[in-house]
Amino acid sequence: MTASCSEDPGMRDFDVIVVGGGHAGAEAALVAARMGASTACVVLEAASIGRMSCNPAIGGIAKGHLVREIDALGGEMGLCTDAAGIQFRTLNTRKGPAVRAPRAQCDRALYNQEMAGRVAAQSGLAVVEGEAVDLLVDDPDPEATTGTIRGVRLADGSTLHAPAVVLTTGTFLGGRLFAGEWERDGGRFGEAAATAIATALARLGLRLGRHKTGTPPRLDRDSIDFSGLEVQPGDDPPRPFSFRTRALEVEQVNCWLTRTSPATHELIERSADRSPMYRGRIVGVGPRYCPSIEDKVMRFRDRDSHLVFLEPEGRDSPEIYPNGISTSLPEEVQEAFVRTIPGLENVRILRPGYAVEYAHLATDQLRADLQVAGYRGLFAAGQINGTSGYEEAAGQGLIAGINAVRFVRREAPFVLDRASSYLGVMVDDLCRVNPSEPYRMFTSRAEFRLLLRADNADRRLASAAKELGLWDAARESAVTHKQQRIAAAVAVLERTRREGRTLAEILRRPEVVLADLLAEPALADLGLSEEELSEVEAEVKYAGYIARQADQVDKLRRMEARRIPAELDYGALHGLANEARERLLARRPLTVGEASRISGVTPADVNLLLVALARSGPSRRTTGS
Ligand SMILES: Cc1cc2nc3c(=O)[nH]c(=O)nc-3n(C[C@H](O)[C@H](O)[C@H](O)COP(=O)(O)OP(=O)(O)OC[C@H]3O[C@@H](n4cnc5c(N)ncnc54)[C@H](O)[C@@H]3O)c2cc1C
Incomplete structure (x- = not known):
């Protein structure tokens, strides 16, 4: 479907415009439309939606975790991989459960077709073929980097209006290709670069950096x-x-x-x-x-x-x-x-x-909802945020798409914390520091990785998916059923005794694995799937570590998830360092967690903030944490 453009500045053509149809753009556009927002996906070439620039492989260690989290939140990457996969492997099967991860080699053309087909078939989502060359901004102030987004201008001179725009321009943003002495502008081999939109971002006072990546013959x-x-x-x-x-x-x-x-x-x-x-x-x-x-x-x-x-x-x-x-x-x-x-x-x-x-946004300009600080309604996701990889891009696309809709509806931002998911770890890392090199996900980036396993992503994110309306009854019942079966198996292990010890105690010995205990009739009768067995093993074998991590998470969550009211008067906070006051005012962080990661804001400043919030009333949480 191709959308018609409106020249009337007072008119809203869409609720959300997504610029780009790569892995970030496709997930952002799909989720926004599924949440009921009228959405446009502006892309240089409609047939390229979901195209893989490099190896047609999805997942791997930590990246596989991200895909399962995207899937748990109703995203598309896992389904497209299942449809287009030609080789599936679980990596690290001999290592601990935290680092086991799925990986699939895909058929490049089929994956592209699957994703493009799903985007084309999505109701409420219009694919607009064209190049976004400029952003329409009310009251732009490049010095203060503030303004309100109104839409985008395309290369043919037409305009599309929406209160929220998600930029997912990937390696196309000011892209330049090189091989030996040969070089030319381009986003990918055979595809043009998007240079005008990079100039538009710089004109708005936004800081850009440059990264590079490459591909083999x-x-x-x-x-x-x-x-x-x-x-x-x-x-x-x-x-x-x-x-x-x-x-x-x-x-x-x-x-x-x-x-x-x-x-x-x-x-x-x-x-x-x-x-x-x-x-x-x-x-x-x-x-x-x-x-x-x-x-x-x-x-x-x-x-x-x-x-x-x-x-x-x-x-x-x-x-x-x-x-x-x-x-x-x-x-x-x-x-x-x-x-x-x-x-x-x-x-x-x-x-x-x-x-x-290619160019990317300095990520310390991002807020925890992937909105560009200061520019109301402007969101960014994927390679433009200094990351590398399809999975990182898709994950951010999903989060930015959700938040663009919530912004339009004036709902609280959806922020996942570090203890809930790799998605939460990634967004938090990006907002906290401006990575000097392309950011990719590793299990070592997550401090609570025993809790963040690839196999339990559906259980971890169940309540968030439900709250966002991204789950149907069938999914909900599948997760409830899985929970019950895992709980039943754990109960069997804890009450069945062999030679004076419970099976759970035996399983905690380093040399024992759950497969050794499957002959136990009460366990065998449950007929657990491979995935359920691996979850049961992790829960029982590492119960002590898991409980300790859960306790740390609980404390951290209570502190980090405290919402900061948008109207908080930082000027009235006595004792706050001037630098911290300026940065907090410029950024207006959503939570204490986000405030604590702004460079120049010290633990002492955070303490003052907590005291002020305690005085101002009961704690409110951000959706999703
Ligand atoms: C040569 C090459 C090698 C790579 N090698 C690796 C690797 O080894 N490992 C790795 O992890 N990652 C690699 N990548 C990166 C990987 O491709 C990206 O991380 C991933 O594709 C990013 O997804 P994205 O959605 O952010 O952007 P992309 O997949 O780049 O998609 C960008 C989309 O935006 C559209 N677009 C851009 N600007 C505009 C505009 N102004 N108007 C309309 N549409 C626009 C494009 O048409 C495209 O649909 C490589 C990329 C390239 C090009």
Whole structure:
């Protein structure tokens, strides 16, 4: 559907406009429309909605946790992965439950079709093909970075009006592509950059930074000799990503493992001065944990080999994605170095690798609801917020979409705290500091990770999903049923005794796993699913740690979730440091938690704030925590 534009400034064409249709944009637009807001998704090319710029893989450690949380809140990424997945694996099955995570290799074209199809079919959501080049802002004051959003202007001169705009412009924002000496403007190979909107943001006084990322060359499957390579099969049976997928019936494909050789490193070292990074053409900072192969070779000179995973781009696709050798070296150097890798001696490159450098918002300008501080109604999500990765983008898209609707309806912002979810950890991290390099999620970022498991995301976020109206009766009954079955299994373990000890006590021994106890008839009779068994094991085996973390969470929550009234008079708070007063006034944080993370606000200032709030009346919580 294509929307008509209104030139009447008094008119509201939509409640929410989402700019961009990547992983952030698709989730933002879908959730806003599902919450009943009339929504537009403005995108450069409608067919690109949900397109994966790099490897068509979803999930992995911490990223898989994010997808399950997105799914628990009614998002789409898990369902699209189940529909388009060609290989499913649970990672870290031999490690503790906190770091076990689902990962799936997808069919790139199918994933894109699935997401674009779901967006097109969503009622209340109009896809507008075009480039957003400017923001319509009432009373803009770039010095104070304040104003009220009224809509967007498109490249054809038309305008769309809405009280809330969510920017999800990804790597397109001021994007520039590089490979060797070749460079040009672009958001992704073959797609134009969005430069005008970057200029518009700078004109509003917003601070922008530059990051970079890259992708490897794509290889012709028929030119690879897989015979000597280590095979990586999928799990049997595969486990679905989405809590809403009953079972997966999928014929899984294999991936393969190979390694770079000393000859690869020698070639790369000799040509490093032709890389745009080393020639100083790229100034943006790249992701530390996802470096290019030239970075790895130059930085870790003692290593003579790095892992390369050969991953199919689709069931019938001729393209293989060599995970681990992203590069922006000249095409002829790429051709030469890939052929030094076992199995790739005669490989043909179908598309060369390249790097992309792009602009992002300094994230200390964001509030906890992903609204840009000072600009009422302007929200941002995804790569524009300095993150890297589909899952991080989708998660923020969901949160920003929800909050854009709540803003329009004048409802309290939806803020998830760090103890509830990785989504809460990510948004909190972004608001607190302005990451100097692309931010990606790790389990180590979450202090309460034993509570934040991938398997219990539905139970953790059940009440938030319900409160937001993002759950139907079927989902609610499925979670209630799961809760009851887990509780029943825990009860069996706690009351059944063997040789004077309860099964729960036996399970807490390091060498025992739940599978050892499944012969117990009362437990076997419950017929728990794999996922339920893993939850029961975690709950019983780590009961002591979980209880301790829950206690810490309780204390932290009470303090952090205290809402700060929008009208609080910071001027009347005696003893507040001037710097803290200025920053609190400029930002008007929503909660004590958010206030405590503003740089320049000390614990002493937070104490004063708490005292003032205690005087002003009973505590109010933010939705969702
Ligand atoms: C070459 C490359 C390599 C990458 N490698 C990795 C990697 O190795 N690991 C990793 O985690 N991530 C990688 N990424 C990043 C990953 O693709 C992003 O994290 C993810 O796609 C971000 O999602 P997003 O929704 O924020 O933006 P994108 O997926 O970039 O989507 C942006 C959307 O906004 C639209 N758009 C932009 N500006 C406008 C405008 N003004 N008007 C209308 N529409 C607009 C575009 O059409 C597009 O639909 C890579 C990206 C690229 C390009």
